[in-house]
Each structure stands twice: as structure tokens, then as C-alpha cells.
Amino acid sequence: xxxxxxxxxxxxxxxxxxxxxxxxxxxxxxxxxxxxxxxxxxxxxxxxxxxxxxxxxxxxxxxxxxxxxxxxxxxxxxxxxxxxxxxxxxxxxxxxxxxxxxxxxxxxxxxxxxxxxxxxxxxxxxxxxxxxxxxxxxxxxxxxxxxxxxxxxxxxxxxxxxxxxxxxxxxxxxxxxxxxxxxxxxxxxxxxxxxxxxxxxxxxxxxxxxxxxxxxxxxxxxxxxxxxxxxxxxxxxxxxxxxxxxxxxxxxxxxxxxxxxxxxxxxxxxxxxxxxxxxxxxxxxxxxxxxxxxxxxxxxxxxxxxxxxxxxxxxxxxxxxxxxxxxxxxxxxxxxxxxxxxxxxxxxxxxxxxxxxxxxxxxxxxxxxxxxxxxxxxxxxxxxxxxxxxxxxxxxxxxxxxxxxxxxxxxxxxxxxxxxxxxxxxxxxxxxxxxxxxxxxxxxxxxxxxxxxxxxxxxxxxxxxxxxxxxxxxxxxxxxxxxxxxxxxxxxxxxxxxxxxxxxxxxxxxxxxxxxxxxxxxxxxxxxxxxxxxxxxxxxxxxxxxxxxxxxxxx
Amino acid sequence: xxxxxxxxxxxxxxxxxxxxxxxxxxxxxxxxxxxxxxxxxxxxxxxxxxxxxxxxxxxxxxxxxxxxxxxxxxxxxxxxxxxxxxxxxxxxxxxxxxxxxxxxxxxxxxxxxxxxxxxxxxxxxxxxxxxxxxxxxxxxxxxxxxxxxxxxxxxxxxxxxxxxxxxxxxxxxxxxxxxxxxxxxxxxxxxxxxxxxxxxxxxxxxxxxxxxxxxxxxxxxxxxxxxxxxxxxxxxxxxxxxxxxxxxxxxxxxxxxxxxxxxxxxxxxxxxxxxxxxxxxxxxxxxxxxxxxxxxx
Numbered sequence: 001x002x003x004x005x006x007x008x009x010x011x012x013x014x015x016x017x018x019x020x021x022x023x024x025x026x027x028x029x030x031x032x033x034x035x036x037x038x039x040x041x042x043x044x045x046x047x048x049x050x051x052x053x054x055x056x057x058x059x060x061x062x063x064x065x066x067x068x069x070x071x072x073x074x075x076x077x078x079x080x081x082x083x084x085x086x087x088x089x090x091x092x093x094x095x096x097x098x099x100x101x102x103x104x105x106x107x108x109x110x111x112x113x114x115x116x117x118x119x120x121x122x123x124x125x126x127x128x129x130x131x132x133x134x135x136x137x138x139x140x141x142x143x144x145x146x147x148x149x150x151x152x153x154x155x156x157x158x159x160x161x162x163x164x165x166x167x168x169x170x171x172x173x174x175x176x177x178x179x180x181x182x183x184x185x186x187x188x189x190x191x192x193x194x195x196x197x198x199x200x201x202x203x204x205x206x207x208x209x210x211x212x213x214x215x216x217x218x219x220x221x222x223x224x225x226x227x228x229x230x231x232x233x234x235x236x237x238x239x240x241x242x243x244x245x246x247x248x249x250x251x252x253x254x255x256x257x258x259x260x261x262x263x264x265x266x267x268x269x270x271x272x273x274x275x276x277x278x279x280x281x282x283x284x285x286x287x288x289x290x291x292x293x294x295x296x297x298x299x300x301x302x303x304x305x306x307x308x309x310x311x312x313x314x315x316x317x318x319x320x321x322x323x324x325x326x327x328x329x330x331x332x333x334x335x336x337x338x339x340x341x342x343x344x345x346x347x348x349x350x351x352x353x354x355x356x357x358x359x360x361x362x363x364x365x366x367x368x369x370x371x372x373x374x375x376x377x378x379x380x381x382x383x384x385x386x387x388x389x390x391x392x393x394x395x396x397x398x399x400x401x402x403x404x405x406x407x408x409x410x411x412x413x414x415x416x417x418x419x420x421x422x423x424x425x426x427x428x429x430x431x432x433x434x435x436x437x438x439x440x441x442x443x444x445x446x447x448x449x450x451x452x453x454x455x456x457x458x459x460x461x462x463x464x465x466x467x468x469x470x471x472x473x474x475x476x477x478x479x480x481x482x483x484x485x486x487x488x489x490x491x492x493x494x495x496x497x498x499x500x501x502x503x504x505x506x507x508x509x510x511x512x513x514x515x516x517x518x519x520x521x522x523x524x525x526x527x528x529x530x531x532x533x534x535x536x537x538x539x540x541x542x543x544x545x546x547x548x549x550x551x552x553x554x555x
Numbered sequence: 556x557x558x559x560x561x562x563x564x565x566x567x568x569x570x571x572x573x574x575x576x577x578x579x580x581x582x583x584x585x586x587x588x589x590x591x592x593x594x595x596x597x598x599x600x601x602x603x604x605x606x607x608x609x610x611x612x613x614x615x616x617x618x619x620x621x622x623x624x625x626x627x628x629x630x631x632x633x634x635x636x637x638x639x640x641x642x643x644x645x646x647x648x649x650x651x652x653x654x655x656x657x658x659x660x661x662x663x664x665x666x667x668x669x670x671x672x673x674x675x676x677x678x679x680x681x682x683x684x685x686x687x688x689x690x691x692x693x694x695x696x697x698x699x700x701x702x703x704x705x706x707x708x709x710x711x712x713x714x715x716x717x718x719x720x721x722x723x724x725x726x727x728x729x730x731x732x733x734x735x736x737x738x739x740x741x742x743x744x745x746x747x748x749x750x751x752x753x754x755x756x757x758x759x760x761x762x763x764x765x766x767x768x769x770x771x772x773x774x775x776x777x778x779x780x781x782x783x784x785x786x787x788x789x790x791x792x793x794x795x796x797x798x799x800x801x802x803x804x805x806x807x808x809x810x811x812x813x814x815x816x817x818x819x820x821x822x823x824x825x826x827x828x829x830x831x832x833x834x835x836x837x838x839x840x841x842x843x844x845x846x847x848x849x850x851x852x
Contacts, residue, residue: 292812340622346637412809415798416620416638430798 058262059536061273062283066241066267069224072157072209073146081206081544083244083265087129088209088229088373091120091139092200093548096540097309098362099459101200105134105210107231115195117496121185126253129210129234136188141213143180153216161207165458166196195498199462205458206546211553217366227352227461232258232550241267252550257526259538259553278303284536284554288531291349291408297531304534308492308541310360310525313464314352314406314453316417317480319445324393331518332373333383334449335418339375347413351529355522357511359464360456362543364500365507392425397448398442402435406453406526413523414451444459452479459544461507466491469519482519562621576846581617583845596834606648610810612646624817634819637809638799645801646823652802653831656717657783663721663774668728673759676736690726698723699788706794710777713802716795720785724778730773735767741743769846776787780832787828790835803828 064081072084093104106120126134145153146162147170158169160495167174176196192199202208215228219496227235230253233246244265248258248442266283268274274286275293279300289297289305297305316338318325325331340354353361356372384392399414400407407413414430421428428449435443442450454477456463470491471483487510494506514520530541535551584590603610613631618639626635633642673727675686693701705719739762748758787804789795796802803824810820 292816339620345621346623409812411793411798412637417798419617419638420622422617432793 002215004262015228022059042155049209056261057259058264059260059285059549059552060264060266060283060553062266062268062277062286064267064269064271064274064288066242067238067265070227070235070238070244071208071211071224072223072227073142073162074155074157074213075207078545082270083246084209084227084229085206085231085546086233086246086263086549087213087231087235087507089231090204090209091122092204094204094459094542094544096551099311099364099543100203101204104204105139107320109200111498115496116192118190118192118199119183120188120190122188123253124186127251128215128228128230129228129249130212130215132212132214134230135185136182136211137185137348138213139210140180140182141186141216142208142210145216146208147175147177153220155221156199156247159207161205162263164203165202165207169309183517197495197503198458198462201458201460212267214417223421232548233263243267254550260549263549278533281533285532286537287528287530289531291347291529293350293531294351294529301460302534304532304536305525305531306530307539308530308545309362309543310353310527311362311456311459311543311545312406312453312526313355313358313360313401313522314404314451314524314526315358315520315522316354316449318449319447319479319481320519321445321481322448324387324389324395325448327387328517329383329387330389331521332381333387334426335373335423335518335521336376336383336422337424337426338417338521338523339420340372340523341375343413343416347407348524352524352526355525358468358514358520358522359461359507359511362523363456363459363461363464365461365504365511367496367508367511369508370511377420377423384424384426389425390426394427394429396448397421397428398431398432398438398447400438400451401432401437404453405528406524408526409449410451418555425458443475445475445479447479450479457544462491462495465507465510465514466495469514481520482517484513484517484519488514520536560710564581573614578765580842584841589837590845591838593834593839593841596830597838600650600654600831603647604654607647607651610827611641611645611647613641615640615648615801617643624820625683625815626817627819633823634817636820637813637817639650640799642820642823645806646803646827649801649803649806649824650831651794651824652713652796652800653783653786656713656720656786657831660717660721660782660786661778663717664724664778665728665771665775665821667721667765669732669767671725672729672732673736673763673767675761676733677755677759678741679737681787683733686729690729693723693726699785702785702789702796703792706789711794711797712798713743713796716785716786718747719789720782723785724764724782727774728771732767735770736763737764739766773839773843773846776835776842780835780839783835793837 009372018303020271032387048242063079063082064495067080069075069079069080070084070087072081072088075081075084075211090104091106092101092109095102105123105126107123108121109117112118121137122134122136122139128134130137145151146159147166148154149169163169166176169175172196176192176194176199178191178193181191183189194455209229211223212228215226219226232249232252232254234249236245236247237337238244245262247262248260252258268277268283271288271290272293274283275289278286292307297303301465316334318331320331322324344350344352344354354372357367358368359366361368384390397414397418399411411430411432418428432438441447442452454464454468461492467477469478469480469482469487471478471485471488474481474483490506490510494503494510497503497506530539532539535555537555538551541547564789618635620639621636622639623637625631625639631641631643633646636645638644648812671686675683694752696704701723702716704720705722706715709715709718730749745758745762748762786795786802790802790804791808793805793808796805800807807821807828810817810824814821
């Protein structure tokens with residue numbers, strides 16, 4: 001019995017192989033004759049790879065992983081967001097290539113000086129893909145779904161991002177949104193329980209995209225497979241672990257957009273294999289380029305290399321509770337002994353910018369007045385001598401075991417720094433362990449010197465400085481165990497300050513203190529590489545990690 | 556007289572053979588070209604290791620980061636690695652590490668393994684039972700996995716890698732000696748020694764051990780080769796030598812992401828490992844032919 005099944009399968013495969021071989025010769029002639037269920041589907045992935053009808057602009061996007069769900073409220077991964085933010089839109093959006101807030105589904109908005117009331121004036125004449133109208137009721141409907149645990153459409157697992165960004169759900173003590181009020185058909189008002197500085201920035205995040213209430217009610221938990229929004233593209237099909245296809249929304253409110261007729265997101269897990277696919281013309285754009293491959297892309301005139309503006313930081317830090325790192329002169333000395341330009345050149349293949357502050361330059365409140373310490377071993381030695389270590393000392397240097405976007409190779413980078421530290425008398429032993437243990441032990445403060453980094457997610461300075469260096473986060477994100485009362489007070493004040501200019505000043509002050517005290521030595525802001533065919537136009541990499549594709553065009 | 560002469564000559568020759576089996580073995584070995592080639596390689600690498608500070612033109616742990624992954628040149632004969640360190644100096648110092656790990660770990664296994672083997676073989680009964688079962692258990696694991704497990708417990712370092720390699724090779728020698736002792740025990744000279752009232756220790760160390768030396772030396776030499784490979788494997792997995800120590804296996808693994816851009820960072824450590832291992836294997840084979848009486852025609 002078993003044998004027969006096997007031989008049947010084998011002959012099936014043979015037939016398939018023959019059919020496919022026939023295909024390559026004459027496109028249509030060899031339609032597979034036997035009607036095995038899997039076969040038409042097997043052929044499907046090839047179709048999008050063709051350029052399609054003449055004149056139709058199809059962009060094939062190669063990426064490392066598949067989407068988890070297409071219901072943006074339920075997800076927190078970039079590969080899902082990459083697709084959903086082209087199908088569904090948020091009230092406000094981020095401008096091309098920066099974290100600046102620009103109108104989205106809301107044309108304009110008024111903020112009450114108290115910071116407790118936001119009134120949004122919605123865009124008129126916008127329709128969901130299912131033909132229903134986008135209006136204030138739809139906005140309220142979506143927010144009710146997210147914030148009210150008793151709402152029938154509330155996910156049983158909750159909405160992680162909503163919880164994180166808006167302080168829990170309705171009824172929780174720290175919940176930010178008191179009420180969403182429909183003022184008239186195109187005006188919606190948000191009443192807040194407490195003022196929240198990054199409120200607008202949060203509303204622009206992909207999880208808070210407005211979905212069609214009709215589709216939500218009809219699809220219920222299946223919405224994640226059949227997303228319906230107002231976006232420039234409509235959902236066509238999703239073959240798990242292979243591709244997702246979206247196509248132009250002919251009724252999009254901006255008549256000039258989108259430029260493309262179709263976008264196919266194709267999964268190719270291996271970074272090098274994805275580059276090969278790009279080189280052979282199978283895909284048009286890819287993200288997740290290995291830094292080492294940047295040269296190859298640059299050298300190929302058919303391709304273009306783009307870099308994503310950095311929203312991360314890779315740094316060297318200490319446990320400032322341990323001797324000798326409790327002395328700021330020692331930390332300053334080490335900062336002088338880190339050759340940032342050389343490290344960036346060597347370990348990021350130049351796809352990074354040497355870092356001065358702990359937050360990347362595109363964020364609000366970045367202090368560009370601070371001039372970085374130069375690489376100067378003499379000064380380092382001098383500072384060490386002042387601190388009472390003229391002959392240096394011995395210590396352990398923890399390096400992470402896995403490649404991270406912000407530090408592509410921790411071990412080797414540590415080795416390179418080790419050479420320079422040796423020159424100022426600091427003998428380091430490089431220590432490593434598996435990633436989970438590394439994170440856990442550094443959280444407990446078992447390290448002496450260590451390498452780590454951070455990827456920001458909502459583009460707010462609080463998301464960097466407060467998380468990494470506030471005394472409230474010792475035992476959490478503050479692995480440096482840095483406690484500075486002045487910094488703490490400034491950060492708390494900045495959290496509730498609504499005026500961006502004043503807020504910016506507070507963060508600038510904090511960065512000055514941090515630069516002097518050196519709880520961390522910022523090394524680099526990595527700029528992840530994106531490669532595309534030269535014919536792809538208007539693709540502007542965005543710091544948040546994914547792009548709105550409506551303006552992208554092809555020649 | 557003629558009769559006397561014919562008897563004395565073979566007697567003399569026999570006496571000669573008994574008195575200097577080592578010289579005899581050396582004579583056989585010297586005629587074995589491959590073995591001599593192997594010996595040449597070993598001597599070469601030992602010389603390199605001993606003279607490392609003289610030969611190396613740069614320190615092995617310092618380099619210019621901006622001078623990284625440069626191809627071989629007059630300045631850097633073997634090029635530079637990803638940290639801009641001179642590959643030639645690293646290879647030269649690496650010889651010290653590999654030879655040291657290879658020989659010392661094998662000597663360690665020989666000492667422990669022989670002792671256990673002698674005890675097991677000589678006393679038999681429950682001692683044999685216990686020791687042999689331990690050997691069985693150890694041999695039930697693929698040796699490199701066992702080494703990885705040991706290093707994982709002790710923590711990754713060159714010393715612990717050496718220890719792990721020594722441990723995994725113990726049963727090889729233990730079994731060898733045990734079977735040798737079991738057969739020697741039945742020999743008449745051992746019986747005689749027992750009858751004369753010699754102590755166990757004296758029998759073990761004066762009769763059994765010297766008579767087991769030949770197979771130990773042969774297996775030991777071959778084992779040095781595998782030990783070097785195992786050390787390189789552990790280094791490759793990041794479980795052996797820690798940076799900046801210039802261990803060949805570690806150098807290989809560090810170089811693997813630059814294999815297209817800077818192949819020399821991989822080629823030279825690879826060749827070095829291959830040559831030393833080849834050297835020990837050739838000598839080991841030659842020794843077996845020379846020493847093992849069963850191989851003699």
C-alpha cells in the first residue's frame with residue numbers, strides 16, 4: 001500500500017517536472033494535465049515574477065520573513081506592518097524619510113493648550129475598499145474596539161501596541177484616552193485622561209490604522225486574512241511563506257497615487273539569496289542587505305544602494321556600580337580610546353554614522369551642538385592616571401554573541417577595541433554567552449564592560465533615553481545601572497511637556513549631562529542597506545523600518 | 556667448532572635485537588620516506604613554534620583596523636586579517652598553541668588512560684567492570700560532542716578545551732592498555748615475577764607498562780593529529796581559544812565571513828592545520844610499521 005502511494009507520488013512529481021520543463025519552452029502549451037490540488041498553486045508564484053502585461057507596473061519586494069497577520073492592531077512586527085500600512089491608513093502619517101508628523105486621514109487637527117483634547121478634521125470623500133464611507137464613526141468604532149476589553153471585536157490576546165503606547169485599556173489607571181467623541185461626520189475629538197507628549201506620533205504608528213467597520217464586523221477574527229482599509233492598495237492574495245499581492249486602489253482619495261499597479265511581497269529568507277534574486281531580476285527591491293554586500297551593489301550599475309536613516313544606537317557601556325567604572329574619568333578615558341570612524345568603516349562597511357549621543361539625529365531634541373571626543377590615546381592615559389590607574393587595570397569585556405542591526409558583529413568589534421584598550425593599559429578578557437543569558441545577566445548587572453544597542457520604535461527621544469538610562473529602569477532597560485537624579489527629573493518633565501520646543505530643550509540638556517558623565521559610549525547609528533533596481537524611483541527609506549509605497553514608481 | 560659458530564651467530568644477533576628494539580625501529584622508520592617527510596613537517600613546525608618571537612615580524616594581537624583584510628604583500632607575507640593584524644605572525648604563534656594543545660592533551664590522556672587501563676587489566680573483577688563501563692559510556696558519545704559538552708560545562712577557554720580533548724581521548728588509551736595487559740598478564744615472565752613475590756606496583760610499572768609502550772607511542776602520535784583537529788574544531792565553534800589568541804581553528808571561523816573578500820585569512824590557517832595533522836599522521840603510520848611486531852614480515 002505504502003509503496004503504491006510512494007510510486008504514485010513519484011510519478012506525480014515526474015509529471016510535474018515534465019510539465020514545468022515544457023513550460024519554460026512554450027509558455028502556455030504545457031498546462032499540467034493531471035489535476036493534483038497543489039499544482040496550480042505551485043505555479044502561482046512564478047506568475048507575479050513576470051513583468052505582467054505591458055505597461056503594468058509591478059514591483060516585487062524581496063524580504064526576509066512572512067507577515068504574521070494583516071490586522072495591524074494585533075501585530076508588532078515589521079514584516080506585517082510593511083504590508084498593512086499600504087492597505088490601511090492612520091489619522092496622521094510620517095513624512096518621507098523622517099519622523100515628522102504630516103496629515104493622513106485627518107487633514108488637520110487642533111490641540112487644546114492643556115494637552116488633554118485633540119480635535120481631528122477628517123478628510124472628506126474617502127471610501128474603504130468595500131465601498132463604505134470613512135467618517136468619524138469609523139474612527140470611533142476602531143478606537144472602541146482597541147480600548148474596550150468588553151468590545152465584542154476586542155482581541156482575546158489584547159492589542160499589544162495599544163496597551164504599550166496608550167497606558168493599557170479603558171479603566172486602567174494609566175490609560176491615556178478617556179473618550180473618542182464624534183462631533184460631526186468629519187470631526188472627531190479625543191479627550192485624554194493625562195497629557196502625553198508623543199500622542200500624535202503614536203497615532204501615526206501602523207497598529208492604529210483605521211479599518212472598515214463593516215469588514216471588521218463581517219470578518220471578525222478572519223480580518224487578519226482579509227484586510228479592508230482606505231489605503232492606496234487593495235489586498236489581493238496571500239500565500240503563506242511565499243508572497244502577498246496587493247494592487248492599485250482605483251478609488252484612492254489622492255487621484256495621482258499610487259504610481260504602481262501592483263506590489264508583490266516575496267519571502268526569500270536568506271540575505272545572500274535575496275541579493276542573488278535581485279541581481280537576476282527576479283525581484284525589484286530588497287531590504288536586509290548584508291553590510292559586506294554593499295560594495296557589490298554599488299559596483300553594479302543596474303542596481304542602486306539606499307540606506308535607511310538610522311533609528312538605532314550601538315554602544316559600549318559599563319556597570320557603573322562596579323569599580324573602576326564608578327569613576328567618570330575612567331569612563332571618559334575609555335570613550336577617548338574608542339576609534340569610532342575606524343569601527344564604522346570596518347564593521348558596518350560604512351553603512352553607519354559614528355554616534356555622539358545615545359539617540360539618533362533624526363529625533364526631536366537631538367543635541368547637535370555637542371562635539372564628540374576624538375580618538376586620543378594620550379588623553380585617555382592621562383585621564384586614567386588622574387583617576388588613579390596610571391598602569392591601567394584588568395577587566396572583563398562582554399560582547400554579544402549574535403549579529404544585531406546596530407552592531408553587526410559584537411565579538412569582532414570587541415576584539416578590535418581590545419587592541420586599543422590594551423594600548424592605554426586596560427587588559428580586557430572578552431566574554432560571551434548565548435543571547436538570552438547575555439540579556440538576562442546584563443539586566444542583573446553582572447557585567448563589567450559590555451556592548452549592546454537599541455532599536456527605537458516610535459521615533460520619540462523618550463523611547464531611547466528614558467528606557468536606557470533612567471534610574472526607574474535599573475533592572476530593566478537601564479543595564480548600565482546609571483542613576484542620576486537631575487537626569488531623572490528632566491526626563492520626567494519631558495514626558496509630560498506638550499510643547500515640542502520646550503521638550504526639545506529638556507532632552508538637549510540631558511544629552512549634555514550624559515556626554516560629560518559617559519554612562520554609555522555611543523558607537524554608531526547603523527544605516528541598514530536597501531538595494532533596488534536602478535529603475536525603481538521615489539523609494540525613500542524610512543527610519544521606522546517600513547515604507548509607504550504609494551509614491552514609488554518604476555521606469 | 557663449526558657447530559659452535561653457527562649457534563653463536565644467531566644467538567648474538569638475537570641478543571642484539573632484544574637489547575635495542577628502539578634502534579631497530581628507528582632504522583625501519585628511516586627507510587620509510589613518507590614517515591620521514593612527516594617528521595620533517597613536525598620538526599619544521601616545532602622549530603617555528605619555538606622561534607616564534609624571532610620569526611614573527613609583528614605582534615600577533617595588534618593591528619591597524621583601517622589596514623584590514625589586505626592581501627599578502629612584502630610587508631605582510633600572509634596578508635592581514637579583519638582587525639588588520641599580520642596573518643603571518645598569527646600563524647607562527649598559532650603553531651605554539653596547536654602543538655601545545657595537541658601534545659599536552661595527548662600526554663594527559665596517556666597518563667590517565669594508561670593508569671586506568673593498567674588497573675583494569677591487571678586487577679580485573681569489579682575494578683575492570685567499573686572502569687570499562689565508564690569507557691563504554693564515554694565512547695558511546697561522538698567524541699567531539701562530548702568535548703563540546705565538557706567545554707560548555709567548564710566554560711570556553713583554551714585550557715578547558717585542552718582538558719576536554721584530554722578527557723575524550725582517555726578511553727582510547729585505557730582500552731588499548733587494558734587489552735595489552737590482559738594478554739601480558741598470562742605471559743610466563745609475569746607469572747614468574749608473581750611467583751618471585753614481586754609487589755603489584757613493581758609488576759605493573761616494571762613489566763607491564765614498558766611492554767605496552769610500543770602501541771601507546773603509535774596511537775599517541777596518531778592521536779596528536781586528531782587532538783589538533785579537535786582543538787581547531789572547538790576553536791572554530793568559539794569554544795576553544797578566546798580572542799585575541801591566534802588559534803588556527805578560531806582564525807578559520809573568524810575568516811569565514813570574509814572568504815570571498817579576503818580568502819588568505821582562511822587559506823593559511825587551513826593549510827597550517829592540514830600540514831601539521833598530515834605530519835603527525837605520516838609519522839604515526841611509519842611508527843606503527845616500525846614498532847608493531849605484528850606488522851613485521
